[in-house]
Amino acid sequence: MSQSRVVAAVEIGTSKIAVLLGEIIGDTGLNIIGHCVKPSKGVKKGEITDLDKASDCVHAAILQAEVNAKTRVDEVYLSQTGRHLIGNFHVGSSNISSPDGIVRRADLDAAKEDAKRRSLPRDRTYIHHIQNPYTLDGRPVDNPLSKEGRQLQVGYWSVHGDSEAVSDSLRVIRGIDLDVSDMIISSIASGVVLLEESEKENGALVIDMGGGTTDYVLYRKGYIVKTGVVPVGGDHITNDLSIGLRVARKSAEEFKIKNGRAYYESEDRDAKVWLFGDLTIGDREYPLAAITKIIEARVSEVFDIIKEQLESAEVFEPSEIASGVVLTGGSSQLNGIDEAAQRRFGLDARVSEGPTDVAEELRVPEYSTTLGLLHYALTGQEENQQTHKPSGLLRRLTGLFN
Amino acid sequence: MNTTTDILFSQDTAQTDLKIKIIGIGGAGTNAVDGLKLDNLGDVRLAAINTDAQALNQSPISEKLVIGRSVTRGLGAGGEVEIGKAAAESDRDGIARLIGDVDLIIMVVGLGGGTGSAAAAVVAEVAAKTNALVLAFATLPFSFEGARRKRIAEESVGELRQLVHGLIPLPNDVLLQEGEEDTSVLNAFAVADRWIGRGVNSLCAMLLKTGLINQDFSSLRSVFQDRGGKTIFGTGTASGGDYVKDALEELFICPLLHLGDRPAQLDRILVNVIGGADLGIAKVNEIMTQVTKRFGSREDIVFGAVIDEGRSQSLELCILGKAEMDTFVLPDAADPVATKSKRAVSTGLGLETEISLDTRAPRPVHTSKLRKKLPDANQDEFTFVDNEDQRGYFDKTDRNDYNDEDLDVPTFMRRGIKIKIK
Numbered sequence: 069m070s071q072s073r074v075v076a077a078v079e080i081g082t083s084k085i086a087v088l089l090g091e092i093i094g095d096t097g098l099n100i101i102g103h104c105v106k107p108s109k110g111v112k113k114g115e116i117t118d119l120d121k122a123s124d125c126v127h128a129a130i131l132q133a134e135v136n137a138k139t140r141v142d143e144v145y146l147s148q149t150g151r152h153l154i155g156n157f158h159v160g161s162s163n164i165s166s167p168d169g170i171v172r173r174a175d176l177d178a179a180k181e182d183a184k185r186r187s188l189p190r191d192r193t194y195i196h197h198i199q200n201p202y203t204l205d206g207r208p209v210d211n212p213l214s215k216e217g218r219q220l221q222v223g224y225w226s227v228h229g230d231s232e233a234v235s236d237s238l239r240v241i242r243g244i245d246l247d248v249s250d251m252i253i254s255s256i257a258s259g260v261v262l263l264e265e266s267e268k269e270n271g272a273l274v275i276d277m278g279g280g281t282t283d284y285v286l287y288r289k290g291y292i293v294k295t296g297v298v299p300v301g302g303d304h305i306t307n308d309l310s311i312g313l314r315v316a317r318k319s320a321e322e323f324k325i326k327n328g329r330a331y332y333e334s335e336d337r338d339a340k341v342w343l344f345g346d347l348t349i350g351d352r353e354y355p356l357a358a359i360t361k362i363i364e365a366r367v368s369e370v371f372d373i374i375k376e377q378l379e380s381a382e383v384f385e386p387s388e389i390a391s392g393v394v395l396t397g398g399s400s401q402l403n404g405i406d407e408a409a410q411r412r413f414g415l416d417a418r419v420s421e422g423p424t425d426v427a428e429e430l431r432v433p434e435y436s437t438t439l440g441l442l443h444y445a446l447t448g449q450e451e452n453q454q455t456h457k458p459s460g461l462l463r464r465l466t467g468l469f470n
Numbered sequence: 471m472n473t474t475t476d477i478l479f480s481q482d483t484a485q486t487d488l489k490i491k492i493i494g495i496g497g498a499g500t501n502a503v504d505g506l507k508l509d510n511l512g513d514v515r516l517a518a519i520n521t522d523a524q525a526l527n528q529s530p531i532s533e534k535l536v537i538g539r540s541v542t543r544g545l546g547a548g549g550e551v552e553i554g555k556a557a558a559e560s561d562r563d564g565i566a567r568l569i570g571d572v573d574l575i576i577m578v579v580g581l582g583g584g585t586g587s588a589a590a591a592v593v594a595e596v597a598a599k600t601n602a603l604v605l606a607f608a609t610l611p612f613s614f615e616g617a618r619r620k621r622i623a624e625e626s627v628g629e630l631r632q633l634v635h636g637l638i639p640l641p642n643d644v645l646l647q648e649g650e651e652d653t654s655v656l657n658a659f660a661v662a663d664r665w666i667g668r669g670v671n672s673l674c675a676m677l678l679k680t681g682l683i684n685q686d687f688s689s690l691r692s693v694f695q696d697r698g699g700k701t702i703f704g705t706g707t708a709s710g711g712d713y714v715k716d717a718l719e720e721l722f723i724c725p726l727l728h729l730g731d732r733p734a735q736l737d738r739i740l741v742n743v744i745g746g747a748d749l750g751i752a753k754v755n756e757i758m759t760q761v762t763k764r765f766g767s768r769e770d771i772v773f774g775a776v777i778d779e780g781r782s783q784s785l786e787l788c789i790l791g792k793a794e795m796d797t798f799v800l801p802d803a804a805d806p807v808a809t810k811s812k813r814a815v816s817t818g819l820g821l822e823t824e825i826s827l828d829t830r831a832p833r834p835v836h837t838s839k840l841r842k843k844l845p846d847a848n849q850d851e852f853t854f855v856d857n858e859d860q861r862g863y864f865d866k867t868d869r870n871d872y873n874d875e876d877l878d879v880p881t882f883m884r885r886g887i888k889i890k891i892k
Contacts, residue, residue, distance in 0.1 A: 112867050151870070299870050300877050307863040308880035312647070312889045314723040317863065358889045365881040373872065 074101070076130055076141040076246070077441035079254065080237055081149075082111045082280025082303060083398060085125050087133040088430070088438040089141065090445060098446045100426065102137025104129045105434050113299040114150035114281035116236045123240045130244060143249040144241050145441040147257050148195055149281045151299035152230035157200075157381070158183045161221040171204065171212045175220050183224045191231050195251055198225040198292045225292055227253055250444065255283035255295045257440025258396055261423045263287065272391035274420075275374065275409070276437065277399035279303050282370050286383055293383045298373050302399040305366050312362045313354055319343055323359050325401075330367045330408035332360040367405065371412035392416030396433045488677055488687055489572040492670060494518045495590050496554075497525055497546075498580020498609060502663040504529050506670060514674050517568055519593065521557045521585045522546035535568045537561040537589060547584025551622055554588030565596045573687060575604045576673065577634065578666055582611035582619035587626040594633035603691055604634040605701075607669055609662045610641040613884040617874035635694035636701040636792065640665055643883040644725045665726075668705045672788035676742040676774050682754060685740060685774030693740055693772075693792055702727070702739060702791040709784030714753050717785040718760050723891065727789075739765065739791025742774045746781035757787070765789070 077088040089102035106129040110121030134141060160183025162175050184197050200223035202212045212220055234251070241248050259274040268287040276283045282298040305328070309320035327341045339356035378384035392415040395405055400419045409417035422431025423439060430439065492514060494503030500518040517533035520526045523544030526534050536544055538557020547554040558565070569575060575597050579586040590606065597604045608630065611619040631637045645661050676685050694701075706721025708714075721727075741761050743754060754775050762771055864870070864878035871877075875884055882889055 112864065113870065117867065298872075298877075303863065304878070304880075307878075308882060311862050311880050312882055313891050314725065354891055358891050361887060362880065362882050362889055365885055365887055369877075369881045 073142045074137070074139050075249070075442060075445040076133065076144045077147075077438035077445065078126065078130065078144055078241065079147040079257075079437045079441070080111060080116065080122060080126055080240065081108055081278055081437075082114055082301060083278065084108050084434060085129040086434050086438045087129045088435060088442055089133050089137045089139070090442040091139075092446055096446075098442060100430065100442070101139065102133040103430065103435065103438075104133040104136065106132070108279075112280055112303075113301070114278070114297065115152065115233055116240065119236060119239065123243045126240050127244045130246070141246055144246050145445045146237060146241060146248045146251050147254045147437050147441055148229060148234065148237065148251050149254040149278075149283050149297055150229070150233055151281070151297055152233045153195070153227055153253060153295075153297050154192075154229070155225055155227045155295050156186075157223055157225055157294075158186055159221055159223045160184065161219055163219055164217055169216045169218060171215050171217060171220055173213065176202075176212065176222075179220045179222045180224075183222055184226070186226075188228055192228045193231045193234050194226060194228045195234070195253060196225075196227040196256070198227070198256070198295075199223075200225060200291045200293060201289070225294060227295060252441055252444050253283065253295060253297075254278075254281075254437045255285035255297070256292060257438070257444065258283070258436040259285040259287065259292070259440070260443050261439045262394055262396055262420045262436055263391070265290070267391035267394075270391040271385075271389040273374075273378075273389055273393045273413070273415070275371075275393060275395050275400075276397040276433075277301055277370070277395065277405070278397040279399070282374070282397070282399075284374050286378060286389070288383065288385075288388050294378060294381050296374065296377050298370055300366070300370050300373075301397075302402075305363055305399070305402070308362050308366050309359065313358060315343065323354070324363070327356060327359055328363050328402055329360045330363055330402050330404040331411065332357060332364045336360045363402070364408070367402070367408050368412055371409055375413060386413075386415055389415055392418065394418060394420050396420045396422075396436050398433055400433055488513065488574070490514045490574045490576065490674060490677070491569065491572045492516050492576045492578060493568070493593065494529075494531070495577060495579040495593055496520060496583060496586025497522060498583065498659075499578045499586050499590075500526065500529050500531070502578045502580070502607075502609075502666045503531060505660075505663045506667050513678055515572075519565065519568065519589060520546075521554060521589070533568060535561070535564050537564065537585075547588070549584045551584055551588045554584040554586070555592070557585065558589035558592035562592065562596060565593055566599075569593070569597055569600060569602075571600070572602050574677070574690075575600075575602045576670055577604065577606035577608075578670070579606065580609045580611075580662075581623035581626045582615060583622075587622050590626060591629045591633060594630055598633055598697075603687075603694060605636040605638070605673070605694065606630055606634045607638050607640060607666045609645075609666070610639055610643075612642045612646070612886065613875065613879075614886055631700075632698055635697055636790075638669065638701050638703040638790075640726070643879075643886070646886055647725050647883070647889060665705070668707070668786070669703060669788065669790075672705060672742055672744060672786060673790070675744050675776055675778065676740070676788070679744075679776040679778065681774055681776035682749070682751070683773055683775045685742060685772060689772050689774075690740065693790070699792050702789065704789050706787045707785065713783055713785045714756060717787050718757065721761075721787045721789065722764060739770060739789055740772050740774065741765075742776070742788045742790075744776050744778050744781070744786040744788075746784060747777055747779060748782055749775070749777060749785065757785075761787075761789075 072091055072093045075090045075092055079086040085106045085108050087104045088100060091099045091101050106125055109125050110116060110118030116122045160179045162178035162182060164171055164175050166172060201208045203221045204212045204215055204217035205219055209215060238248050255276055258276045262274055263272050269290045271288045273284060273286050278301045280301045280303050282301055284296050285292055286294045305324055306317060306320045309323055310317050336357040340353040341356050342351055342353055344351040393409045393413055395409060406417045406419050492503055494500040500520055503516055503518060516531045518526060518529050518531045519535045519537055521538050521542045523536045526536055538560050540560055541557045542553060547557060577590060577593060579590040581587050610623045627639055640662055642662055645665055677687055704721060704724035704727035706717045706724055708716030708720055743757055758773055765771060861878045869876050
């Protein structure tokens with residue numbers, strides 16, 4: 069029997085729980101053998117607010133996926149999101165130790181350790197250390213080994229989260245006696261499957277706009293240079309519409325889907341749309357302008373926040389983001405969102421059609437994060453040297469439950 | 471149904487010896503009181519309190535009190551809460567004299583500045599020592615006025631809520647939605663004054679005017695018997711044409727009442743109707759039916775209807791009540807309590823409301839009925855909300871702070887973008 073394990077990729081989202089089951093054979097083969105999406109409860113803005121409700125939904129989704137696949141899950145890869153995730157860029161350096169100035173493995177390790185040694189307050193936990201290119205005496209080098217120089221530097225984009233929030237999500241999985249093998253932040257998981265290698269090289273900004281959060285990752289020259297979470301998503305658009313139009317949440321949601329557009333245009337001024345459209349009592353006309361203005365304000369604000377964060381990290385160089393903005397997530401289905409992104413960022417923008425190398429039913433935005441999780445389950449985070457997790461992290465966190 | 475007619479036509483006059491005092495505090499509060507046009511209401515006395523003597527001099531109000539002369543030399547608090555506080559503290563006696571011996575105190579204050587924010591709490595403290603029922607209308611600053619004013623206002627709201635019987639916060643961001651599309655900021659401040667005017671007017675008319683259905687002071691008292699908790703307030707007015715339908719619609723879309731779908735735990739509310747001589751029983755009945763359908767069971771709603779001789783073909787609806795939000799839980803369709811606890815709904819219209827008002831012992835305001843009823847009616851179409859934080863669905867979650875703004879509050883409101891929904 070060849071070595072095969074069943075990995076469940078689990079995303080505990082604000083509006084839905086997505087589970088993908090992948091059978092990993094040896095080190096190279098991945099079959100997707102089950103999937104399930106269920107509405108989420110007990111999650112707001114990407115964070116678990118009701119552990120019991122969230123657990124029930126997640127457990128039901130995993131069990132359903134197991135039934136579909138007629139197998140049991142061995143381990144779980146879990147995505148992370150929420151405003152508690154914070155990233156920092158740290159540079160580590162080492163002086164080349166050998167007298168001949170040739171870079172050896174030990175110098176690399178020393179530089180990496182230096183970058184990652186920054187300790188966090190007790191209530192924070194590292195989730196990723198994402199490696200950026202080395203520089204040798206200030207010059208970028210892809211592989212500094214065996215090259216000559218005096219000082220080696222390496223940068224890391226490090227993401228850490230609130231220990232309590234992270235362990236809440238682990239608790240949910242622990243609740244059905246499964247172990248979490250690894251955690252990946254949502255933006256990175258989505259990005260890895262939605263972008264071609266060439267797009268990562270050219271530079272691209274992936275924006276995953278979900279129900280409660282908008283997660284983004286910026287690739288430049290093939291490297292992840294920044295990730296972020298804006299705790300605003302489709303739920304906010306619905307809430308804004310509900311408040312602004314003074315209609316029930318359900319009606320607001322319908323307006324958003326049926327009549328919504330991410331930007332306002334002058335033709336909206338005289339257009340009217342019906343609340344129910346079925347000529348029943350209580351049906352009422354609303355100006356389309358009200359709907360599109362409310363949505364435009366919200367969507368452009370989210371994009372502006374992302375742009376602001378990229379600018380303050382000094383990584384927003386349009387020429388270095390040649391592949392533009394790639395949108396995914398449930399809210400990317402909003403009419404005109406690509407146009408709105410294009411206007412705000414001044415970059416080409418498109419809504420992702422999903423990864424091309426999976427079955428059609430999995431190309432929907434619901435699965436992009438979990439597909440990314442399976443990608444990492446297959447390749448491991450170390451393989452492309454871009455992400456790294458200190459060993460013992462999960463042990464430390466899962467240790468909290470005993 | 472026939473039995474109700476007698477009561478509807480009862481000519482009991484409201485208490486004429488009821489003493490009401492409306493006190494404007496600080497610059498914005500005084501301005502709002504200056505602008506009050508109290509329609510045919512003789513027995514209401516107006517007063518103003520400010521640190522700025524010059525501003526107060528220009529007010530036409532007869533009873534005025536400059537506080538903190540020793541602190542500010544009559545020059546105002548300059549937006550400093552500490553100065554406003556010291557000024558008010560130094561004149562507690564004067565404030566007590568100004569308040570005097572009344573039954574109902576209506577405080578009007580603009581929060582976010584120095585005098586209003588700080589002195590309101592002191593006035594409320596002094597007022598609390600009297601036997602009077604104390605209600606307060608407080609405007610909250612626009613988002614664009616900055617985070618500092620916002621913070622000051624929020625702190626005052628927290629403080630005042632503990633001191634007065636009913637606090638009605640009026641967020642300017644929300645009120646802005648009401649004016650015409652191109653309302654300037656100056657006009658926007660006037661919009662707030664107009665809302666206060668409507669509220670105060672309706673309240674006084676309800677208590678002082680003879681009605682088709684009288685609401686007396688004791689029914690108001692019973693709704694606001696406890697301090698703390700959150701106050702529900704909304705109005706709708708219309709004239710000409712199908713004014714009943716229009717006023718109802720205005721009330722139902724009142725921005726202070728609908729800020730998302732959050733069901734509040736609601737106790738009794740007062741609904742007051744002010745109409746002209748042409749307001750007949752049939753129209754009142756229609757209003758009652760519609761309002762009841764929309765706002766909950768008949769038992770929880772106390773109706774009042776008064777005739778203002780000066781009006782014709784026009785209607786003003788006002789609702790006022792108390793909700794307890796703190797123990798709020800999202801209603802769950804699977805909740806067994808929800809399906810079991812359907813209570814008998816009374817059938818008599820005016821009669822039932824009169825009885826509930828006259829004979830039933832006041833109930834504590836902290837028990838919910840709306841929540842239990844939610845699932846068995848389409849009540850989720852309309853729910854009450856905490857109107858000062860404007861967060862709707864996200865109310866029970868942590869603030870979503872980014873650059874001093876709460877991202878859970880709709881962007882269009884924070885940016886002052888006006889949304890016309892008609």
